[in-house]
Amino acid sequence: MAKLTRLDDIVSLCKRRGFIFQSSEIYGGLASCYDYGPLGAELKRNVRSAWWKNVVQMRDDVVGLDCSILMHPMVWKASGHADKFADLVTVCKKCNTRTRVDHLQDGPAAVEHTEHINIETEKAQPHDLTKKVCPACGAVGQFGPPMAFKLMFETQMGANADDQMTLYLRPETAQGIFANFRNVLDSTRVKVPFGIAQIGKSFRNEVTTKAFIFRTREFEQAELEFFCKPGTDDEWYNHWKQQRFNWYLNLGIKKENLRFRDHDPDELAHYAKACVDVEYKFPFGQGDWQELEGIANRTDYDLRQHQRGMRTMTEWFEKKGDLTKITLREEDPDYHKGPLSFFDEEAKERYIPYVIEPSAGVDRSTLAFLVDAYDEEEVNGETRNLLRFHPHLAPIKAAIFPLVKKDGMPEIARKLYDDIKGKFACFYDEKGAVGRRYRRQDEAGTPFCITIDGQTKEDNTVTVRERDSMKQDRISLDQIKNYLREQLDS
RNA sequence: GCGGGUGUAGUUCAGUGGUAGAACGUCAGCUUCCCAAGCUGGAUACGCGUGUUCGAUUCACGUCACCCGCACCA
Numbered sequence: 001m002a003k004l005t006r007l008d009d010i011v012s013l014c015k016r017r018g019f020i021f022q023s024s025e026i027y028g029g030l031a032s033c034y035d036y037g038p039l040g041a042e043l044k045r046n047v048r049s050a051w052w053k054n055v056v057q058m059r060d061d062v063v064g065l066d067c068s069i070l071m072h073p074m075v076w077k078a079s080g081h082a083d084k085f086a087d088l089v090t091v092c093k094k095c096n097t098r099t100r101v102d103h104l105q106d107g108p109a110a111v112e113h114t115e116h117i118n119i120e121t122e123k124a125q126p127h128d129l130t131k132k133v134c135p136a137c138g139a140v141g142q143f144g145p146p147m148a149f150k151l152m153f154e155t156q157m158g159a160n161a162d163d164q165m166t167l168y169l170r171p172e173t174a175q176g177i178f179a180n181f182r183n184v185l186d187s188t189r190v191k192v193p194f195g196i197a198q199i200g201k202s203f204r205n206e207v208t209t210k211a212f213i214f215r216t217r218e219f220e221q222a223e224l225e226f227f228c229k230p231g232t233d234d235e236w237y238n239h240w241k242q243q244r245f246n247w248y249l250n251l252g253i254k255k256e257n258l259r260f261r262d263h264d265p266d267e268l269a270h271y272a273k274a275c276v277d278v279e280y281k282f283p284f285g286q287g288d289w290q291e292l293e294g295i296a297n298r299t300d301y302d303l304r305q306h307q308r309g310m311r312t313m314t315e316w317f318e319k320k321g322d323l324t325k326i327t328l329r330e331e332d333p334d335y336h337k338g339p340l341s342f343f344d345e346e347a348k349e350r351y352i353p354y355v356i357e358p359s360a361g362v363d364r365s366t367l368a369f370l371v372d373a374y375d376e377e378e379v380n381g382e383t384r385n386l387l388r389f390h391p392h393l394a395p396i397k398a399a400i401f402p403l404v405k406k407d408g409m410p411e412i413a414r415k416l417y418d419d420i421k422g423k424f425a426c427f428y429d430e431k432g433a434v435g436r437r438y439r440r441q442d443e444a445g446t447p448f449c450i451t452i453d454g455q456t457k458e459d460n461t462v463t464v465r466e467r468d469s470m471k472q473d474r475i476s477l478d479q480i481k482n483y484l485r486e487q488l489d490s
Numbered sequence: 491g492c493g494g495g496u497g498u499a500g501u502u503c504a505g506u507g508g509u510a511g512a513a514c515g516u517c518a519g520c521u522u523c524c525c526a527a528g529c530u531g532g533a534u535a536c537g538c539g540u541g542u543u544c545g546a547u548u549c550a551c552g553u554c555a556c557c558c559g560c561a562c563c564a
Contacts, residue, residue: 008557016501016515022555028537029555084564151564171564207491207562215563269564284558382526403523431517435525442525454523463524470525 007283010371011212013385017444019043019370020213032209032216034363039444042395042425044220044366048199050392051222051360054247055197062195062224063188067176069201070157070167073323074316078309079175079302081152082168082323153203153217165321169203174357176200177225178302181340192342192353193236195226199362211284213363220362227353229344230300236356237274237297244293244358245278248365252390253372257281259289271301278360280368292368293360300352304331307338307352369393373445379470387445388468391488396446397424398484401437403453405430412477413452416462420481424488442467448487450480 014020019040023033036044056064076082153169170176177196184196199222209215228236241260248258263275275296279289311329319325332338336351343350373387391397400417402409410430417428427446429437434451441449449465456462456477463472464483475483 011556012501025537025555027554031555079564081564149562204564210563211557379525384526401524405522407523409523433522433525433527435527437526438524439526451524465524472524 007212007371010283010367010374013374013443014040014370032206033218034213034216039395040366043369043389043393044362046393046395047362047366047369048220048222050251051247051362051365052197052199054243055195055222055224055358059195061190061193062197062226063184063190065177065180065184065196065198066200067170067173067180067198069170069203070155071170071176071179073165073167073321074309074312074326075175075179075306076152076168076171077312077323077326078305078328079178080305081171081175149205149207151205153205171204172202172359173198173200173221173223174225174302174359177223178306178340181227181303185342192344193226193228193232195224197222197224199223211282213367214282214284214290216363219364222360222362222365224356224358225298225302226356226358227342228356230351230354233273233297233299233354233356237295240356240358241276241295244295244360248278248280248292248368250390251369251393252388253280253368257368257372261289261291269296271299273297273299280364280372282368283371290364291361292364293358295356295358298355298357300354302355303340303352304335304338307331307335307340310339384439384442386442386467389445389447391447394445394447395425396427396441396444397488398448398450399427399429399437399441399446401428401434401449401451402430403434403451407454408457409452409454412456416450416452416477416480420484423481424484438465438470448484 011020014037017039018037021035021037022029023035024030052064056062073082152171154166155169156164157167158164177198180196184190200220201218202221203218206215206217209217224240226236226240245258245260249255257280259279259281261277261279263272263277268275275294277291278293278295280292282288282290284290305328308328308331311332312326315326315329335341338352341350341352369389370387373389373393375386375388377384377386387394389395398420400413400420402413413428413430417426420426427441427444429440431437438449445467447467449467451463451465453463455474460477461474462477462480464475464480465472
């Protein structure tokens with residue numbers, strides 16, 4: 001059994017070895033923001049690549065996309081974020097607990113997770129909180145005035161201060177995919193069922209951030225919107241559910257640390273038909289199961305909403321872009337023939353596809369891979385810290401050492417390094433005792449160390465030392481590239 | 491945002507109202523033919539600000555950040 005890993009151990013390892021630093025650390029840090037150092041940048045890039053390879057490259061039915069972070073504000077009106085990504089919250093004067101106004105009950109009652117309510121509507125309504133009960137301490141009517149929380153980041157476009165437009169930093173990458181559904185359809189000869197995948201940064205003004213890079217306000221998503229014919233959606237939902245779960249397992253996450261959690265019906269967003277989280281047992285607090293990825297059946301909601309949005313542009317100009325004054329136009333009765341519909345040549349029918357959305361957090365996955373790979377073991381009375389990364393994820397694939405810094409060994413090692421660095425991420429090190437160099441690479445998660453020794457000059461062989469077993473093989477120098485290819489490709 | 495805790499070298503820790511120490515790591519050198527060996531030498535820290543004080547890393551206040559718990563988490 002692996003030892004209980006504490007988050008603090010991971011945080012300090014991350015800093016010590018250059019995986020993750022706190023953002024703006026020389027200025028005291030900036031809450032919830034983190035930077036990936038040299039090893040972390042490689043690791044995260046490998047996580048992205050593994051996702052892209054599995055979800056896009058290896059499939060005939062998925063294409064990629066890379067949207068801008070800034071989009072037309074109407075995107076967020078149509079998606080519902082502009083209205084719903086805000087809450088009215090009040091604070092109990094007695095116990096200082098924050099509660100959503102729409103969660104307050106007249107009497108003691110279980111608080112259910114509910115869909116967010118339009119903040120403008122909510123604000124317009126008179127709020128009589130005098131009879132409401134604080135769910136935390138039970139005090140009645142002890143609430144402060146309702147406060148609005150805005151979960152989307154705002155920014156200004158336009159250098160001329162008098163002629164600026166307020167834009168939002170996207171709170172999810174998905175909407176960029178929906179907004180490009182037509183473009184992809186018209187330019188790539190894809191046919192339903194097919195998917196569009198994207199990896200990119202998103203931003204949410206979370207009320208509270210949490211646990212290192214687990215919940216941050218700036219984060220990276222890897223999202224797939226998979227479009228399918230209504231009626232086949234359950235099938236595809238299950239397909240992606242399995243696909244995505246296996247992706248984590250195949251990259252080395254221990255099975256006992258991974259599980260599904262189905263959302264309760266009352267927990268679902270109103271447009272979602274089903275949703276399941278892939279959860280990982282993180283070492284925060286008591287060892288909490290936390291979401292890595294959500295797989296949702298979003299039905300035809302988003303495409304239909306954007307068809308409504310497209311019909312609302314006159315109002316956008318009339319109301320001078322004030323989203324709070326704009327009401328989305330009603331749907332065309334023939335909405336299923338609208339601009340974001342798909343014409344099925346075989347069935348000769350037009351419909352709005354259903355969407356299955358696996359949405360993964362890249363930073364969360366990266367953290368999970370780090371935590372899961374972390375291990376300590378006793379070797380000859382010494383503790384060895386190592387990261388047992390899957391070779392595909394390891395920031396450095398192979399380290400190359402001369403056994404000692406003399407007798408021509410460094411020259412041979414250098415030559416080997418120069419030879420393979422173009423193909424694999426490598427590291428050359430000739431300093432100090434070889435055992436120390438091995439251990440250093442263990443802590444960086446490097447799966448292979450190649451050592452040039454005295455015998456190399458005699459028979460042209462080198463030793464390859466494997467990270468997990470610490471075993472060594474003698475391999476011919478000219479076979480090294482093939483050997484690494486066999487171990488690392490696939 | 492509330493309550494609790496923490497902040498000293500890269501990391502983990504010690505310590506003091508009179509200007510800071512260790513271990514590991516790191517760097518340079520010596521040694522070294524396979525798992526953090528040894529020897530020599532070097533660099534590096536009191537989160538930030540204000541106040542009290544002759545003097546503050548130490549006390550107070552503020553602030554920033556992190557951790558734990560609560561609440562929040564389309």
